[in-house]
Amino acid sequence: MVVMKMKFPFQKRVKLAQGLWLLSWCATVAGATTFTLGCILKTELRRRAEVMDNQDIHIVPNTLMIVGLASLGINYFASKICQDALDAGRFPRWKNFLKPYFAVSCFFTVLMLLAVIMSYAMKGSLESSLKAGLRNGIRFYKDTDTPGRCFQKQNIDRLQMEFQCCGNNDFRDWFEVQWISNRYLDFSSKEVKDRIKSNVDGRYLVDGVPFSCCNPSSPRPCIQYQLTNNSAHYNYDYQTEELNIYLRGCREALVNYYMGLMNTIGAGVLSIFLLQGSVLVSLRLLQTAMEAVAGKENTEIETEGYLLEKGVKETIMEYLNPVLKFFLLKNQVEEGSAAATTAATPTPT
Structure with missing residues (x-):
């Protein structure tokens, strides 16, 4: 079942490509903002490292910095794809690149959402870390x-x-x-x-x-x-x-300070996540609409674009099957090697 099917006349495709180009550069700036927010949170946590007992809370700023850098690359290529979409002769060169591009983009976009969820859910870990860290800090106060x-x-x-x-x-x-x-x-x-x-x-x-x-x-x-x-x-x-x-x-006091900081950052990153999701959805519609034009002399015909050619479950399995086959083949090779090694080992008499 085709998901989110839409008709695209020539002028609508042009407007979609132009709007998406502008949107992708806005998302690039937003990616840089995400990386900056991660750096700010990382710096604030490191400032109080002496009163924190573990480093689990650093997973939030680390994730934000990773998805921020990934967003820069994702949206840069999105802008290049939009430019070539206006030229039906140049767009087909992206055909083999787009499938892995969408897989990587979806992965980092979901990771961005997980960072938002973690920024709200890390209160317990932060509180236990500060409890032990402050206890040790007070205990060693006199050891100058x-x-x-x-x-x-x-x-x-x-x-x-x-x-x-x-x-x-x-x-x-x-x-x-x-x-x-x-x-x-x-x-x-x-x-x-x-x-x-x-x-x-x-x-x-x-x-x-x-x-x-x-x-x-x-x-x-x-x-x-x-x-x-x-x-x-x-x-x-x-x-x-x-x-x-x-x-x-x-x-x-510290829990209130850090949770206030992370909740504010989480709200900002959530808006960036929605922007990034809009870029990917629009790019997918543009890609499928342009595929119908490839190889035809009349490029101003009306085409159809869609988000997913199959259902959500079928699409996920289409991306997962090559990965599962790779790991299955790897396990079979390892089991075969282990069996060969066992057979070659002489039995002591």
Whole structure:
């Protein structure tokens, strides 16, 4: 069954070729935009690599960069095909090229759609990555003398000030780790000794947070230490009074930031996907309409164009069968080689 069959007089074919030429160059610019968006997202993710535990989330920008570059090539050839479509004598030279061209184009167009879907579906992976990464970042905050972690404190402080957040889930995460280096502790002090002895692991834990958790918009001077001790501060109740530190956890802040960025990029790439799909559909109609003109003296006759000569299922199988036959033949060759090797191996007596 022919899908999307349409009649094309000569003038309509000319207008289709001219419009498609312009559309293909617009899609070329859109492909460059897709690549740029992928680079921007990749850069933003790499900026916070020290607080991310895995690199799975990078599949989104990597895919965007790949389909962006592929789109440049796809739409460049589409513009060349449109130019030759106006000359019935030059168009047949594309005949053997168009079938693999459409297969590759459809593959990368579908990949573009998958990138859009992934940009909305990666929230869980992003959140788990940030949860583990921020936990390690807070844990190694004090290790400014350890190779590989020299800038950990600086990175965490900058992160908390930039995103106006504190800790992983909230400010209480700092109560569970020793974030003050031993080199800045006076071990002759009774208070320091008592705190270390009171901890099973011998860590110096305090109910305080780094300075980067302080909220500069608070009218009260920053209270960094003894946050849960009401008697340590005048007119203070940590359970009812709004603390003058950031209450939002950095994981929530970063997830909201990155998901907002990816959702915005996803919406932009979705519009580019629709544009790319329009180019492929229009090019297919132009191709089938021009095939009826090939080899005829009168090129101004009315022709018919269609999207698919057969049904969707039959068309997919037509493209898949050569691939399946290739892999089937390869498996048969490997099995034959293995059988020959086994037969040639002498049996020990």
